Amino acid sequence: MLVLVNVGVVVVVVKVVIVEVVLVLVLVVKVMVVVLLLVLVLVVVGVVVVVVVVDCVEVVLADVVAHWLEEVSFPGGPVWAWFVSPQPQPGRVAPKPGPTM
Numbered sequence: 001m002l003v004l005v006n007v008g009v010v011v012v013v014v015k016v017v018i019v020e021v022v023l024v025l026v027l028v029v030k031v032m033v034v035v036l037l038l039v040l041v042l043v044v045v046g047v048v049v050v051v052v053v054v055d056c057v058e059v060v061l062a063d064v065v066a067h068w069l070e071e072v073s074f075p076g077g078p079v080w081a082w083f084v085s086p087q088p089q090p091g092r093v094a095p096k097p098g099p100t101m
Helices: 007-071 079-084
Strands: none
Touching: none
């Protein structure tokens, strides 16, 4: 069986298919760029949220520790006084009371 094909029609069909494939590829690239930008924005927002939360937790913990050190008292006095008073060191002995003049 002999099939006659018009070369001009084949060329036009091939061009249309190539143009459609290129348009689909451009659309896919555009969608990928938008998705990557959204992911980037979400990552940046996530990092900012984590930094803010960590900063808030740090401030709250610092306030709690400062309050505890200032307000909580034990038999030896306020806790903060323990840290500013001289601490015993190896080899350090308390001076023996001598005669007073």
